[in-house]
Amino acid sequence: MITFLYVVYVMVCLFLILVVLLQAGRGGMGAAFGGSSQTVFGSSGAGNFLTRLTVISAALFMMLSAALTYVSSSGEKSLEQASERVRLREEARGEKGKDAAKKDGDKAAGPASTSEAPASTSSPDMKAPEPAEAPAPTEPAQQPAAPAQQ
Numbered sequence: 001m002i003t004f005l006y007v008v009y010v011m012v013c014l015f016l017i018l019v020v021l022l023q024a025g026r027g028g029m030g031a032a033f034g035g036s037s038q039t040v041f042g043s044s045g046a047g048n049f050l051t052r053l054t055v056i057s058a059a060l061f062m063m064l065s066a067a068l069t070y071v072s073s074s075g076e077k078s079l080e081q082a083s084e085r086v087r088l089r090e091e092a093r094g095e096k097g098k099d100a101a102k103k104d105g106d107k108a109a110g111p112a113s114t115s116e117a118p119a120s121t122s123s124p125d126m127k128a129p130e131p132a133e134a135p136a137p138t139e140p141a142q143q144p145a146a147p148a149q150q
Contacts, residue, residue, distance in 0.1 A: 002071055009064045016057040023050045 024047075 002068075005064060005068055005071065009061075009068060012057055012060045012064060016054070016061055019050060019053045019057055023054070
């Protein structure tokens with residue numbers, strides 16, 4: 001449907017350009033060269049005929065422009081809605097994956113890791129503090145000397 005509208009739109013555009021270019025000027029350069037196209041269309045001249053064709057083709061041009069604008073904007077809205085649905089699905093999948101990984105991590109850690117966690121937290125977003133690790137061994141020259149044996 002939209003392809004058909006585009007084809008008709010291009011044809012109306014070309015016809016409108018042709019009709020406008022066929023019209024005689026109101027004096028100026030056209031009169032200077034002596035050419036007059038009024039005898040081609042009969043004794044009444046091209047004024048009425050070409051004016052009517054111009055009005056009809058301009059009206060068609062405007063209606064097709066409005067129709068194509070409506071069709072293309074409604075298509076963009078449906079694309080935006082579809083992309084929003086896809087984004088929401090991906091977020092839901094990502095949260096499900098995080099929940100599953102969290103459950104797997106809790107099962108792998110076992111009960112020993114739960115005893116190290118604090119008893120209460122003020123917010124579910126707060127993370128439990130990690131247990132303190134033993135300090136890294138220092139260089140041998142800095143270690144305290146062993147007690148002397150007697």
